[in-house]
Amino acid sequence: MNMSKNVIVAGGTGLIGKVLCEQLRAEGHHVRILTRKPTNIEKQQYHWDPKKKEIDPLALVAVDVIINLVGEGIADERWTQSRKEKLISSRTVPALFLLEAAKNQNVQHYISASGINCYGYDQPNREHVETDPYGDDFLSSVVEKWETAANAFQAICKVTTVRIAVVLTKEGGALPKIAAPVKWRLGAALGSGKQHMPWITITDLARLFAHVVKHEVEGPINALANTNTNKEVTKAIAQSLQKPLWLPNVPAFVLKLALGEMASVLLDGLQASNAKIKGTGFQFDDEDIAATLNKLL
Ligand SMILES: NC(=O)c1ccc[n+]([C@@H]2O[C@H](COP(=O)([O-])OP(=O)(O)OC[C@H]3O[C@@H](n4cnc5c(N)ncnc54)[C@H](OP(=O)(O)O)[C@@H]3O)[C@@H](O)[C@H]2O)c1
Numbered sequence: 431m432n433m434s435k436n437v438i439v440a441g442g443t444g445l446i447g448k449v450l451c452e453q454l455r456a457e458g459h460h461v462r463i464l465t466r467k468p469t470n471i472e473k474q475q476y477h478w479d480p481k482k483k484e485i486d487p488l489a490l491v492a493v494d495v496i497i498n499l500v501g502e503g504i505a506d507e508r509w510t511q512s513r514k515e516k517l518i519s520s521r522t523v524p525a526l527f528l529l530e531a532a533k534n535q536n537v538q539h540y541i542s543a544s545g546i547n548c549y550g551y552d553q554p555n556r557e558h559v560e561t562d563p564y565g566d567d568f569l570s571s572v573v574e575k576w577e578t579a580a581n582a583f584q585a586i587c588k589v590t591t592v593r594i595a596v597v598l599t600k601e602g603g604a605l606p607k608i609a610a611p612v613k614w615r616l617g618a619a620l621g622s623g624k625q626h627m628p629w630i631t632i633t634d635l636a637r638l639f640a641h642v643v644k645h646e647v648e649g650p651i652n653a654l655a656n657t658n659t660n661k662e663v664t665k666a667i668a669q670s671l672q673k674p675l676w677l678p679n680v681p682a683f684v685l686k687l688a689l690g691e692m693a694s695v696l697l698d699g700l701q702a703s704n705a706k707i708k709g710t711g712f713q714f715d716d717e718d719i720a721a722t723l724n725k726l727l
Contacts, residue, residue: 433458433644436492438476440464440524441499445602446543446594446635450497453636454643464489480524490535495643498580499543500524504569505604509692514568518575525579529586537587541642542580544591546628546654548573551698558702560593560650567698568691577650588648595628595654595702597635598716600726609727612667618677620685623661625699628654631716631726641712652702655714660699663719670723 442451442463454461461474464485468475476489480500490496502520507513525542532540549558550565564574577591596604611617630638630653638653658666661679668675685693704714716722 434460435494435643436460436462437495437497437643438462438464438489438493439497439499440478440528441501441543442497443467443475444499445599446597446632447499449599449632450499450636450639453633453640457640457644459640459643462489462493480527483527485527485531490532490537493532493535493537495539495541496528496532496537497541497543497639497643498525498528501543501576504545504572505692505695508690509568518572521572521576522579525576526582529582532583533586537583539588539590539643539646540580540583541590541592541639542576544577544580544593544650545569545573546593546595546652546702547695547700548577548593549700549702551694552625552700556701558652558700560652560706567694569694588646590642590648591650592639592642592653593650593702594635595630595652597632598629598722598726599632601632603632605726608663609667609671612664612671612673612675615673616677617664617668617673617675619661619664619675619679621660621679621682621697623659623664623679625660625697626657626701627660627663627699628652628657628702629663629719630655630714631722634714634716637715638707638712641707641710645710647707647710651707652704653707654702654704655717656719657699657701658719660696663723666720666723667727669720670727 463475476486478485547569564570583589
């Protein structure tokens with residue numbers, strides 16, 4: 431049986447999108463990219479602008495699966511009121527516009543990026559599963575609105591929301607930012623250092639999305655390989671870079687002064703279970719933080 435599908439990836443130009451598109455093509459799928467700035471027609475890039483409600487009329491023709499990764503970077507700017515609104519609207523507006531555009535097509539499956547920070551912060555010995563309620567902090571509210579927009583696709587097709595943990599890759603995202611001070615011998619754990627950080631390598635995440643496409647896994651999915659504390663991650667980075675860690679932890683109030691409410695991304699953690707995706711037969715390649723960081727750094 432031919433398992434090849436026509437997949438369009440909105441936000442396929444981004445950090446995760448690039449690796450995901452390569453993975454999907456390697457698995458034999460026909461991949462298109464939806465972007466506000468198409469530069470390469472041969473790579474099947476199609477133009478859209480969700481804010482202006484514009485989309486190339488051919489973009490969704492014969493598409494089986496839509497993967498939507500778009501959204502302004504959560505940790506790119508301080509969380510002012512207008513930034514908070516942008517973080518939400520840059521996720522909900524494109525999703526609802528895609529639904530409008532997909533209504534007259536034959537889409538079978540809508541897969542949306544989502545965030546693991548949706549259960550509220552560290553509760554001792556609590557490993558969150560997908561059926562747990564949303565928390566009442568800002569990031570949880572972003573995820574709730576994001577997933578509500580994604581779930582509107584249930585009117586026309588299957589829906590999956592991939593609750594992504596911190597993505598580890600040396601190409602960008604969190605890891606180079608955490609590793610930079612350690613390289614300069616100025617690394618230190620943050621706050622208490624005991625906050626939990628769920629993580630996944632970018633290659634495992636791309637394989638996980640491809641697994642969801644192939645096996646049509648539905649509903650919310652916690653996408654993490656493992657969880658380590660901030661101190662364990664900082665130590666593992668120092669060991670793989672062969673640098674000493676000698677400074678005391680960076681006090682929480684310093685981070686709060688520098689970053690405002692956004693400091694919660696660094697200071698608050700949570701634990702989550704990956705049993706649901708493993709139960710569908712998915713296996714992670716990278717599960718040990720020290721071995722993973724040795725490989726990446
Ligand atoms: N990286 C992580 O550690 C991580 C962790 C948890 C969740 N996530 C989520 O996973 C998704 C992808 O992450 P990423 O790291 O690959 O992000 P990224 O590198 O910033 O890429 C996101 C892409 O979305 C598009 N985009 C951004 N803002 C948009 C807007 N207002 N309207 C329309 N398109 C917009 C851009 O594509 P064009 O400019 O080509 O249009 C961009 O290339 C994001 O939603 C992110 O929140 C990421």
